[in-house]
Structure formats: structure tokens, C-alpha cells
Amino acid sequence: MPTIVVDGPRIPSIELKRKMVEGLTDVAADVYGFDRKIIHVLIRENAPENVGSGGRLIADIHAERSET
Amino acid sequence: MPTIVVDGPRIPSIELKRKMVEGLTDVAADVYGFDRKIIHVLIRENAPENVGSGGRLIADIHAERSET
Amino acid sequence: MPTIVVDGPRIPSIELKRKMVEGLTDVAADVYGFDRKIIHVLIRENAPENVGSGGRLIADIHAERSET
């Protein structure tokens, strides 16, 4: 019953989400020596205006980059 | 100030959410021996394409089941 | 695969932890309409100097109370 929670930006396709869940599960199953069956993954998709890095919103960092 | 966070699928009605919050609060207040007033609950509703179990997306597990 | 995380103070006995896990699981299984088997619970025990309420450490609130 290990649980892996990933917080990041939006993941644009179900194929990529599938890849995320498969990949993270494989790593954890391998390290813990557990059956994949008992590993759970939660993907959280966060809007760029709800995430800050270095004291600035990702939304603002993106806006500035696209201006230049 | 204990906080309970429940991560699960969408809960389809406010009556069920009410029941969740009441029930979880009662259990925690009882175990901690605290007044219900200081117990907080957060319900997180997750899309089936953002949750994985056993290395597979819940969305895919559901799709496969409904095919058969 | 719903997961319930409880953050609170130390729970002083395994009997109480058992009661917490049983109780929370029953509530969630009932609300979601799921088998208890797929419900997971994590108990986090926090030191009073690592929790704040109203801008004050619980450790300080306790110390003040026991002085009076």
C-alpha cells in the first residue's frame, strides 16, 4: 500500500499519464520489493497561477519569458 | 486541530459529503478525545485518469471492465 | 484505493490506532460504497512544537495552560 503523489503542471494526454503511473509504480515496486498491485499513484495537476518558485508565480515566470 | 484528508473518486452528492465529514470527524474526535470543533476534514476528488493502482490508470481499469 | 491521511498529535496506544483505522475505513467504505479492502489509512503523529494554531505553537499553548 505505498502511495506516490506527484504534484506538477497539467499533463496533456492520457498516454503520458499512463506512462507516469507505470513508471513510478515500477520504481517503487522494485525498491520496496513489493508486488506492483499494492502501489498507488495520485497525479495532481496544478495551474501555473497556483504554484510558486523562488517567491514568484509560475504564471508570472511564464508570462515574462514569452514577452522576451 | 487534527486534519483528515481523504483522497478518492468524485462524491456525487452533498449529502454524501456531509456524511463523510460527519463520520470521519466523529471517529477522530472519539480516538483523540477532542472536541469535534477542532477537527478539520478535506475531501479531494480525483479524476479516474489521475489515479493509478497496480501500475494502471483507474480510467483504463474501468474502460476494460465495461468492455467485457 | 481511497487514501485517508490523519494528521494529529501522538496517539498513545496501538488500541487507539486500531480504532482510528477501523473507524475511518468504515466511514469511507460506507460513503464511497466500496469494499473496505481498498481503503488505506495513514496516521501522522506530530510533536506539539511542530504544529501551530492561530499563529502559536501547540507546545506554547500547552505550556501556558499548565502554568495557570
Added chain:
Amino acid sequence: MPTIVVDGPRIPSIELKRKMVEGLTDVAADVYGFDRKIIHVLIRENAPENVGSGGRLIADIHAERSET
């Protein structure tokens, strides 16, 4: 790489989100003695029907208040 996660109600403007991220980052950088660059913040906005306090949904507490 400290991470601060804030769970609260909806924040109605990007200016307020900016203020939240800046303020929390400054406090953490100051306490840890770290450069602001490595501090991350996640804002989670929760619907009043997904939050409980004292065993009741915030949605119900609000509804009751506006009735009186």
C-alpha cells in the same frame, strides 16, 4: 527545496496569489536561512462543499449564516 502547501478556499485574484507566494516564501527563506530560489509553494483551492470543520461542511455553515 522546502515546499509549502496551503489548503484553503478559492483565492479570487492573481494579485492575492502573488502576495501569498511572496509572503510564504519570504518567511520560509528567513527561518531556514535559505535562498528564496529553492522555496516552492503550492496553493490548493477547495470548494466549500469539500471542507469540513467541527463535523460540518463549510458550505452548510455558510448557508446557515446567510439565512439568518
Added chain:
Amino acid sequence: MPTIVVDGPRIPSIELKRKMVEGLTDVAADVYGFDRKIIHVLIRENAPENVGSGGRLIADIHAERSET
């Protein structure tokens, strides 16, 4: 700045923790298309008496197994 949090049992060696962090980071960097540098991982190790599965403490499930 994606953050991955893994909640599971104790991981008995630093080599295994290294493998966990490397593996999870690689998967996330690949799926997001981000540089590994901005991916963070937190490992949380939970005592078997603080985790429940199917309404029972892992500590109790283990105890029962070793009896038989």
C-alpha cells in the same frame, strides 16, 4: 518544480533511497519533459502501526502472518 511524495514502509538502506529518488525523478522528468534539476522527491517512512489497509493496521496483519 514538480514534487513527488512517496509514503511507504521504512527503506532499510541509503542505497535503496538513492535508487528510489533517481528512479522516480527519471520517470517524472521524462513524462513532463523537464530537466531533472527541478524535480523534487520526499520519502516518508511510516511505522506499521501507523498504516491501515482494509481497516486493519499493517502491524496487526504482519503479526498474524508471522504467527501462522
Added chain:
Amino acid sequence: MPTIVVDGPRIPSIELKRKMVEGLTDVAADVYGFDRKIIHVLIRENAPENVGSGGRLIADIHAERSET
């Protein structure tokens, strides 16, 4: 009832924890326009061998730095 969770390294004194809780609470109370009373803070202290950045354990990054 907003809740702020800070995940970072060990904070070596209660004075610093006090400062963290006061500071984060003030920022959140100000942004939400709420009374400080309903703001909660949780400090999580993580060992350097349980945190990864850029695919490497903080414990390893520190060890390498002190070698040079």
C-alpha cells in the same frame, strides 16, 4: 481553517519554529482576510537521506560539498 504544511529540513530551535508558525500564519490570514485563529500550520522535518533534488539525495549533495 486553512492549513499550511511546510516540508523542509530540521529546524534546530523552538524559537525558529515559533517564527515560522507566526510568519506563515500572518501571511495567510492577511491574504485570505481571515482571523489568525482559524489558520493551522504543520512543520515536517525531513532527514537529508529522505529528500531528493535533481535525482540526488540531499545527503549525497551535502557529503560531496563537504569533501571539496
